[in-house]
Amino acid sequence: MSAPPVTPDGRYIVVRGRLWRRSNPALLADERQALVEDLMNARRAVRSALATNDAALLADAxxxxxxxxxxxxxxxxxxxxxxxPDLNRHLAKNTSYAEWWAGLGRT
Incomplete structure (x- = not known):
């Protein structure tokens, strides 16, 4: 599986034609790593809360x-x-990135 395309300005990746905002490149490496670890732990907590059907734990996670x-x-x-503007979750073909996206030969 190849890495998703990144918009020319580095703000978004494109997954199945939709823009997803990237992390702030100005974050220090250790700060980014701590946040990624927090995110992964929180995602595991979501999975666990879903498995136990615990609404309070799910909301917290x-x-x-x-x-x-x-x-x-x-x-x-x-x-x-x-x-x-923030174009997070917009279809690339419907944004200012449309020409760039079409140039990649993707739909």
Whole structure:
């Protein structure tokens, strides 16, 4: 499996034609690593809560996933400063990346 395409400005990856915001490249390596570890632990907690059907644990685990993703810059306020809108989850073909996306020969 190859890595998903990254938009020319480095803000998004494209998965099945949809834009997904990338982590903030300005994060220090140790800060990024700690947040990724938090995210993986929170995702394991989601899986565990789903297996035990525990609504309270599930809500807590999902909140931890969200907090880690916000810390990484994948959710919440955008990490870029040029005023460009957040196109997270938009179809690439319906955005300012449409020409770039079409040039990759993807649909």
């Amino acid at each position: 999902r909140a931890r996933v969200d907090a880690a993703k916000i810390g990484l810059g994948e959710r919440g306020p955008v990490w870029w400063r040029d005023g460009a």
